[in-house]
């Protein structure tokens with residue numbers, strides 16, 4: 001089960017597990033964290049260790065489908081790369097549905113769901129070969145290379 005730790009708009013801790021998003025419900029004695037699904041009326045809960053990376057207990061099932069679109073938007077904001085997209089002026093292209101640049105950017109954001117060791121290979125093979133010939137994209141690709149590959 002993959003866990004992605006992010007932040008909410010307000011800087012609170014948030015967690016994405018199996019494409020469901022959770023926010024901190026409360027911190028429990030023994031330094032465990034109780035998380036609740038962010039969907040309205042959903043009773044699904046997770047309990048993790050204090051780092052939020054080890055699931056100790058899972059309670060209740062979700063009463064809804066995963067919200068990949070929402071998570072995608074959320075990750076775009078939360079990832080360092082998301083801020084970079086905005087900075088180099090690519091956020092408009094990211095939102096366009098059918099442009100090559102948009103597809104490329106969205107593909108790149110799939111790497112948010114991969115483990116760090118998997119990122120470099122996949123990234124190099126699939127994306128660096130097809131960087132759109134567009135200045136902001138090249139700048140963004142350089143940034144990602146520095147962030148994920150030349151670590």
Ligand SMILES: [Zn+2]
Nearest residue numbers: 037042044062
């Ligand atoms: Zn839920």
